[in-house]
Amino acid sequence: MKMGFRWFGEGNDTVALSQIRQIPGVETIVWSLHDVPAGEEWPMDKILALRDEVEAAGFNIDVVESVNVHEDIKLGLPSRDRYIENYKRTIEKLGQVGVKVICYNFMPIFDWLRTDLHKEMEDGSTALFYEKARIENIDPFDLVAKINENSALTMPGWEPERLARLTSLFEAYKGVTDENLWENLRYFLNEIIPVAARHNIKMAIHPDDPPWSIFGLPRIMTSQENFRRFLKLHDSPYNGITLCSGSLGANPDNDIVAMIREFADRIPFAHIRNVRRYENGDFIESSHRTQDGSVDIAGIVKAYHDIGFAGYARPDHGRHLWGEQCRPGYGLYDRALGIMYLWGLWDAAERSAQK
Template identity: 50%
Template sequence: MELTFRWYGPNEEKITLQQIRQIPGCCGIVGTLFDIPAGEVWPRGRIHQLRQMVEDAGLTLKVIESVNVSDDIKIGTPLRDRHIEAYKETIRNLAAEGVEVICYNFMPVFDWVKSDLDYKLPDGSSTLAFVRKNIPDDPQQIIDTVADGSAGFTLPGWEPERLSQVRALLDAYKDVDEDRLRENLVYFLKAIIPTCEECGVKMAIHPDDPPYSMFGLPRIIKNREDLDWLCNAVDSPCNGITLCCGSIAEEPGNDIYSILAEFTRRGRIHFVHMRNIKYISPEEPGNKDFYEAPHPSECGSLDMVEMMRALHDNGFTGYMRPDHGRMIWGETGRPGYGLYDRALGIAYINGVWEALEKAGCKAGE
């Protein structure tokens, strides 16, 4: 298992690589080229420049997050084959620079939905939250909320130039139901997985966030059954999962622990977003509200040790990053992606993993 840290690049970050390098146990960067639109090729020269920058700081660049799949591919327009060829070329370029895992998603329009980007906790920190009554019926209002609360940063999946045309985008999806979206995902994967197998790159799909429909849009990576379908639909070790613990657990009916164990055993979890969430008023029937909690188990509703144990005991050898963090100690920046709380998250995760490793060694003596 290798611990990593998501970093958006020198033009998009207040956090420096030198600061990340000082986090004990953090070995790698999860990188991106934020400015390249979906459907276009990531040039090898740009990737090399990013890798060199990361390696000069004493870190590795083995995972790339947000090689975004274009809406033309998701919808299935006549442009999709051209965009797929561009995606394949990007895979080749990333592989040539040593990248092993690509995290992506297949969510229509919105990559994630939260009602609050500055949800205040009793200790004075702030975090991301999902409170259903605060989600407006008009998707334009949630776009405006995100824009107003983003602290001037572009947020992944909420690129202003794309969402400025949200009405037209929603209209383009009007005939895309879950079956059609699944067909389009399989079409995409059957086209790119042979390239991945040739290059030694693993695709790792991120679950839907939240794992149920919003604004009438289909969701197809929501639960254990969907993950099983994905693995069987294109049966290759290169067709795998970014197991975002928080996203799967946003549906309280999902057994996050058994999902982690099963798909680790099956060799399909290539990347893990490890985080905790705290259910708000779970005693209310059907209430799925939550906020993103600090990593330790006692701070949220998930047992972090049991999640880590499910990975460890079933042979997880992939990449992991602390997913999201509060704003603490007066820090300001991109919501969910501050330095301090994610650094604390890595320290906690690393400690749990070390304890599991040493307990396993003693048990085998």
């Protein structure tokens, strides 16, 4: 298992590369060009500048998260071909600088959804929280305003240029079914996977977060059955999954350990995090520790060890601890604690296997 840490870039992150360097076992910076709008080709000069900065700090740039997919591709509009060509050229450039994995998603409009970015927990820390009843009764425009208030940092999946088109996007998705989205995803994969294969890059789709429909929008990356269908859309070792235990773990019906074992050779990238589920459908993002949430993190790490997982992993969203002022879910302290917990589980599995 190769450990990574998501970093949003100089001036767009409260965490410094020098701080990440002090977390044991981290070798990969999981990165993106967050100032490039979805659908645009990534400029090579910006890629090289970030590569040089990251490598000078002692890390590699093997994993990109994310190269965002333009909404016209998801909608299957005639304009999608232009954006797909830009996507292909970006893949080619990333291959030239040694990128091994590209994480992306195919979620309509919203990449992820929460109702509270700083819900206080029993110990005084705060975390990202999803309140089911509120989602069912809130206007999405009011939620957008809430998510973006008082934020000096970009929120992945809630970029201003995308949200400025909210009214037209909801109108465009009227009548778009799950089957329409499946067909548009198939078209996209058939175009990009051969390019990724030529450049030895594994594409890794992220699950929908949360893994069910919201505001009537179609969502398809939600379950083991659907991932099975996804992998058959374009059957290639370069067509893979970013297996996110937190996103999938919000639904108690998802058996993440079973997914790891079934899709072992198609998981180039893993997000390992915990959520605490409530009977009313709410959930909050707890610490990574197994006992603190509803997801079997210990079982998940053991499953990765059992399959000989040699891909990339990172701790995902963390709580906000000790008064840290940071991008919601992406502070330093709890993600560092999470890494050490994951390494502890991994080391225990290693020692047990040697007996």
